[in-house]
Amino acid sequence: MRTCEEPRPPNGQSPIALAAGQSEYGFAEKVVEGMFIVVNSITIKIHSKAFHASFELWQLQGYSVNPNWQQSDLRLTRITDPQRGEVLTFKELTWQTLRIEADATDNGDQDPVTTPLRLITNQGRIQISLKRRTKDCNVMASKLMFLLDDLLWVLTDSQLKAMMKYAESLSEAMEKSAQQRKSLAPESAQITPPAPSTQQSWSQSFGVSPNASSIGQYFDKHDMKESSYHLLISRLDLHICDDSHTRESGALKHGMLGGAIQLTFRRMAFDYYPFHRAGDACKHWVRYSEAMETRGQWAEKLVSEFQSKIEKL
DSSP: OBOOSSOOOOOOSOHHHHHTTOSSSOHHHHHHHTOOEEEEEEEEEEEOSSEEEEEEEEEEEEEEOOTTSOOOOGGGGEEEETTTTEEEEEEEEEEEEEEEEEEEOTTSSSOSSOOOEEEEEEEEEEEEEEEEETTTOOEEEEEEEEEEEEEEEEEEHHHHHHHHHHHHHHHHHHHHHHHHHHHSOOOOOOOOOOOHHHHHHHHHHHSSOOOHHHHHHHHHHHOOSSOEEEEEEEEEEEEEEOOGGGGHHHHHHHTOOOOEEEEEEEEEEEEEOTTOOTTOOOTTSTTOOHHHHHHHHHHHHHHHHHHHHHHHO
């Protein structure tokens, strides 16, 4: 993989649907989504103007799950609302070991002497939720949760500085991609008639004849209002050490050999909503609290003041 200087145009219709000779969410999509994938090892290499990185995964498994993140009947792993013309699907990826390594490129603006950044984790998983239009299978919103158990990470000060530069390099590409997506006006969802297979699956799953209200309520319960990305670490032991070999002469002069800092975090979480507008409601956020309501009122007031100033100008 290689980062783009300028974002590519958005993807068109689903290649699965086009290969099957269809233009909407149908049988071919359901067959591919129902596959259980097992990969012994996978390597992903990423190239950027500032760094190059590699991701190595062992014992990777990918499968469909129900909205409660449990393996069950495949008919329960998707929620289709015919009135909205939208479908929700849920996936989970698990692995035994993940190894991440990043290093500066020769033509980057990094220091001449850099230490590669390495991270090894065990027992992790990713939970993916997708909301798509049934008429063309385009993704309207997504939710990605990156879950890790106990994590031990040893960093030197030079690695920490390099990681900040790597993140800055990636943020530029992500910001351009976000601006492109915001500039594209969302199309109105067209109402599509319910398929016989959808009605049959609902009647068999719930034991009652399906109706618009029951499907709509169940859809609203697990709907993604906007795209979001989440990281949850049960326990993180972070050790930041002085890179003493690069300052050996200065340390001997002062009679010091360097130092170290140990930080321990429990249940550390990061939630990122890249397309959330200032002043919009936050009740659908994962970790919503009453404090956010006060913040929302404050943000809405600032937005209204800004709009009034723009109107005067």
